[in-house]
Amino acid sequence: MANSDAALLEKIESLKKRRNAIFLVHNYQLGEVQDIADFTGDSLELSQKAAKTNADVIVFCGVQFMAETASILCPDKIVLLPDMHAGCPMADMITAERLREKKKEHPRAKVVCYVNSSAEVKAESDVCCTSANAVRIVEKLTGTEEIIFVPDQYLGNYVSSQTGREMILWPGYCPSHVRIQPQDITRLKAEYPQAKVVVHPECRPEVTALANAVLSTGGMIRFARETDAEEIIIGTEIGILHRLRKENPGKKFIPASEQAICPTMKLITLENVLWSLENMVHQVKIPEIIRLRAKAAVDKMLEG
Numbered sequence: 001m002a003n004s005d006a007a008l009l010e011k012i013e014s015l016k017k018r019r020n021a022i023f024l025v026h027n028y029q030l031g032e033v034q035d036i037a038d039f040t041g042d043s044l045e046l047s048q049k050a051a052k053t054n055a056d057v058i059v060f061c062g063v064q065f066m067a068e069t070a071s072i073l074c075p076d077k078i079v080l081l082p083d084m085h086a087g088c089p090m091a092d093m094i095t096a097e098r099l100r101e102k103k104k105e106h107p108r109a110k111v112v113c114y115v116n117s118s119a120e121v122k123a124e125s126d127v128c129c130t131s132a133n134a135v136r137i138v139e140k141l142t143g144t145e146e147i148i149f150v151p152d153q154y155l156g157n158y159v160s161s162q163t164g165r166e167m168i169l170w171p172g173y174c175p176s177h178v179r180i181q182p183q184d185i186t187r188l189k190a191e192y193p194q195a196k197v198v199v200h201p202e203c204r205p206e207v208t209a210l211a212n213a214v215l216s217t218g219g220m221i222r223f224a225r226e227t228d229a230e231e232i233i234i235g236t237e238i239g240i241l242h243r244l245r246k247e248n249p250g251k252k253f254i255p256a257s258e259q260a261i262c263p264t265m266k267l268i269t270l271e272n273v274l275w276s277l278e279n280m281v282h283q284v285k286i287p288e289i290i291r292l293r294a295k296a297a298v299d300k301m302l303e304g
């Protein structure tokens with residue numbers, strides 16, 4: 001490690017202690033940011049962790065909607081997002097206003113919103129879900145024939161295929177996951193015939209159809225730990241490879257596509273984590289009137 005890196009890490013650690021902060025880090029973050037985490041996980045695991053922490057300050061190393069979810073659950077804590085431009089393009093594909101219009105077209109429908117959405121969109125929804133629990137949440141949804149699922153059409157399509165429930169799908173998608181093509185998987189399967197294939201449900205249906213397992217990023221971490229396979233093709237954002245390789249040195253992880261990069265996830269760096277703690281910016285705070293309605297949808301998800 002270079003001296004300058006060691007000095008930077010030391011500054012971060014000492015300020016973190018002084019502020020009584022916790023670092024919650026998503027599985028897609030840069031390796032150097034994952035390495036300073038108190039906890040690394042998927043969207044569900046991170047929101048569960050945020051809900052339980054005793055820290056005064058949560059430094060969210062992820063994207064806007066994740067920091068917002070932490071703030072929805074912990075309004076008394078300071079939630080910092082080290083780069084205010086770290087958004088999720090998929091979450092931006094729907095607004096509360098457009099969702100209200102859709103609800104008017106289907107007045108009896110219940111709305112399930114993927115956690116990759118703004119607090120305002122969550123406030124318009126009946127229940128939230130993540131990629132880890134979407135199937136279970138939709139299975140449990142009773143008392144309605146109609147379901148509007150927003151904003152990810154591919155996760156929605158996957159959930160439909162697993163539950164047999166037809167849903168009205170919003171045409172959103174993740175620009176990073178749609179880069180993974182079925183021919184990437186078939187080529188790699190020919191090259192590594194013993195490999196298992198795991199992909200994220202944000203991938204296109206032609207891609208999920210070729211997988212041994214369709215999992216959240218947290219699910220992929222567990223799969224990698226437990227499988228006997230020594231070669232695993234990973235169909236998701238390539239930041240996860242850092243953790244997979246670190247935790248499973250004896251196994252080979254092959255990215256389905258090197259193109260599957262989420263540029264906004266990579267905006268968080270050690271430098272802006274330090275800057276964020278020094279200046280206590282950018283604080284993510286949700287207006288109370290929105291927060292309470294959004295919290296109802298998130299709580300309903302976390303109930304189990």
Ligand code: 13P
Pocket residue numbers: 027041042043044116130131132174202215216217218
């Ligand atoms: P996970 O909840 O599976 O970590 O996914 C979050 C995300 O943004 C996927 O693109």
Ligand code: SF4
Pocket residue numbers: 063087088089090091116174175176177202237262263264265
């Ligand atoms: Fe959003 Fe896709 Fe990035 Fe996840 S990987 S944060 S869904 S743009």
